[in-house]
Amino acid sequence: xxxxxxxxxxxxxxxxxxxxxxPPALRSRRALGLTAAAARGTFELQVCQECxxxxxxxxxxxxKCLSERLQWQAVPPKGRLLATTTLHHSNDLYFRERxxxxxxxxxxxxxxxxxxxxxxxxxxxxxxxxxxxxxRSGQAVMIALPNKPxxxxxxxxxLRETSxxxxxxxxxxxxxxxxxxxxxVKALLxxxxxxxxxxxxxxxxxxxxFDALCQDERVQAQALDVTDTDSVERISRSIxxxxxxLVNTADYAREGGILSGRDIIxxxxxxxxxxxxxxxxxxxxxxxxxxxASDGVNSAVAWVNTLSIYAHMSLPTxxxxxxxxxxALSASQCLRxxxxxxxxxxxxxxxxPIDHEWEQLTPPPRVSPSAIASAIVRALQAGTxxxxxxxxxxxxxxxxxxxxxxxxxxxxxxx
Amino acid sequence: MTTxxxxxxxxxxxxGKIRLVDLTETLSPDFxxxxxxxxxxxxWPFRIEEISRYDERGPAWxxxxxxxxxxxxTHFDAPAHWVSGKDLPDNTVDSIxxxxxxxxxxxxxxxxxxxxxxxxxxxIDFVEQWExxxxxxxxxxxxxxxxDWSKREKPSDYLNMQDDGAxxxxxxxxxVPWLIKERNVHGFGTESVGTDAGQAQxxxxxxxxxxxxHGNNRYGLQCxxxxxxxxxxxxxxxxxxxxxxxxxxxxLRVLALVPNDAA
Numbered sequence: 001x002x003x004x005x006x007x008x009x010x011x012x013x014x015x016x017x018x019x020x021x022x023p024p025a026l027r028s029r030r031a032l033g034l035t036a037a038a039a040r041g042t043f044e045l046q047v048c049q050e051c052x053x054x055x056x057x058x059x060x061x062x063x064k065c066l067s068e069r070l071q072w073q074a075v076p077p078k079g080r081l082l083a084t085t086t087l088h089h090s091n092d093l094y095f096r097e098r099x100x101x102x103x104x105x106x107x108x109x110x111x112x113x114x115x116x117x118x119x120x121x122x123x124x125x126x127x128x129x130x131x132x133x134x135x136r137s138g139q140a141v142m143i144a145l146p147n148k149p150x151x152x153x154x155x156x157x158x159l160r161e162t163s164x165x166x167x168x169x170x171x172x173x174x175x176x177x178x179x180x181x182x183x184x185v186k187a188l189l190x191x192x193x194x195x196x197x198x199x200x201x202x203x204x205x206x207x208x209x210f211d212a213l214c215q216d217e218r219v220q221a222q223a224l225d226v227t228d229t230d231s232v233e234r235i236s237r238s239i240x241x242x243x244x245x246l247v248n249t250a251d252y253a254r255e256g257g258i259l260s261g262r263d264i265i266x267x268x269x270x271x272x273x274x275x276x277x278x279x280x281x282x283x284x285x286x287x288x289x290x291x292x293a294s295d296g297v298n299s300a301v302a303w304v305n306t307l308s309i310y311a312h313m314s315l316p317t318x319x320x321x322x323x324x325x326x327x328a329l330s331a332s333q334c335l336r337x338x339x340x341x342x343x344x345x346x347x348x349x350x351x352x353p354i355d356h357e358w359e360q361l362t363p364p365p366r367v368s369p370s371a372i373a374s375a376i377v378r379a380l381q382a383g384t385x386x387x388x389x390x391x392x393x394x395x396x397x398x399x400x401x402x403x404x405x406x407x408x409x410x411x412x413x414x415x
Numbered sequence: 416m417t418t419x420x421x422x423x424x425x426x427x428x429x430x431g432k433i434r435l436v437d438l439t440e441t442l443s444p445d446f447x448x449x450x451x452x453x454x455x456x457x458x459w460p461f462r463i464e465e466i467s468r469y470d471e472r473g474p475a476w477x478x479x480x481x482x483x484x485x486x487x488x489t490h491f492d493a494p495a496h497w498v499s500g501k502d503l504p505d506n507t508v509d510s511i512x513x514x515x516x517x518x519x520x521x522x523x524x525x526x527x528x529x530x531x532x533x534x535x536x537x538x539i540d541f542v543e544q545w546e547x548x549x550x551x552x553x554x555x556x557x558x559x560x561x562x563d564w565s566k567r568e569k570p571s572d573y574l575n576m577q578d579d580g581a582x583x584x585x586x587x588x589x590x591v592p593w594l595i596k597e598r599n600v601h602g603f604g605t606e607s608v609g610t611d612a613g614q615a616q617x618x619x620x621x622x623x624x625x626x627x628x629h630g631n632n633r634y635g636l637q638c639x640x641x642x643x644x645x646x647x648x649x650x651x652x653x654x655x656x657x658x659x660x661x662x663x664x665x666x667l668r669v670l671a672l673v674p675n676d677a678a
Contacts, residue, residue, distance in 0.1 A: 203570060203571055204447065204450075204570040204571045204573075204574045204576050205576060206576060206577065206578060223445075225444075227462065228444040228445070228460075228462060229444075229462070229463070229464055230443070230444045230445070230463070231444060231445065263456070265456055265457075265459075266456075269457070
């Protein structure tokens, strides 16, 4: 049984904050296939297209028939724990600080034998479930988990170190006044966040639903406008050292293409919120988060950007907004690689049209704000890096992978 | 002799017999800007980014880039700002005759009424009562409506946005044409975010101060402060907008010259 985490006491203000360390990050190019699967939360290994042999660790040619036709495919995440050992010593700085550490040998039902991190509730010789997770260096590791969920299993070191669980963490939701923002605050509180800083870009605007949310003593309203460098800086100096997770929900969604609009202002406003806003937040909150990535139970751990699927490919009827989303995605990819050395994970949550006022004329299906909020919490808990919420987003992803040119044409046909 | 008058002016200014009052709000990112329904184009609020501050971006110098709309902060409305003034001559900030930037001011104190009632509307009757006390409004004078609105907490109480829109004081639809026709005023100035009342879209015509003042080639000043430091009559306002080509208005520094009898 896993010992449940307890709420961390207030930090001793005269003690040095532990500097972040990282597990070994080096991987071969082939092995990045594991990282891709872990980022999506799937369990994939290379499968030989000639002889169907499953490969592990990743390789260039099949270990059985030497064919080069190896393809990443979902395989059953099941196996048997052959033997375990608990490390009490390590020369690696990261593991040294986290001893004792349990590792073991697992025979996968799919064939290969793998060395894996082993959850404390796994029993030697019994069946286990396997998962590919991103560790604090952002690379995939294999973890053996108990076959059936056990009480507080998410609090075990192997999972807490690979997830970004909001439990006992303090979260900044940059715009908590929108439908998505409000749903996100609620979902984070339900997931055990100890405090939520609720950003309000327009404090002069009456918002009864937001005010009701702020009645909860765990919620602190913050006047925060991501277009105002001064405001971002001021808030970061005030609460920046307490933000363990940042969820950027700020969005400026407007209709309109590019050719016949006379509206470069809308485009600038959209870029200002969606892309430059993200950069302002990054410059003012990022460094403090990076320095607190090993700060105990409530260490800084993740940055979530909510993005539209049209960040990947323009929806011409909302072309200006799509361009700002694409810019935001690019900025976020940069931020992801910049925060990775500290062990802070940048998570992208993509959705199709959201069921909110700016999509009033978009025919269903539209994604409910609470579905996006749940996806954010799920991604944090599972430790994934990419999530696609709802049928439209899932279908978009499939079509983009299958025939991107065809998707581009079809998006242009939507009036 | 002009030289003698200017010499005398400088002597009185330096001796403190003429006091300068700054009627300008500080331009800062959190200063409220007028808000329209979100589907309309919006006026940019004041935004500022450092270019360098004696650092690696510029070792020996400090400077900023800023952006804002023509109608952000303490600002001047030119006649072309409103559709009623669109075809008038010299109706933009770059073409307005220079002498329009210096004019006498009459300050009508509506602060008590506005404290009681955020929707207070200035009426002909109210102005006539003011005139009974302070004398007739001279020709070509600014009429400044003192409400102490600038002292309200910004942005919430200042914009005072309710479910049915903003609530702030302003002139009613009769007093504006009366001020133009009967008193031949220079323009109208306020402390709130616009020269019209917060609920002025429900007046007839909507936004009467904009409609009539600009339709008669008169000017507007808004988001002013320190009107409580001006006498009811006898101060002179210096208010020169930026020379923006075809500009509909401009942020500016508004200075009042006030006789200081105590000095």
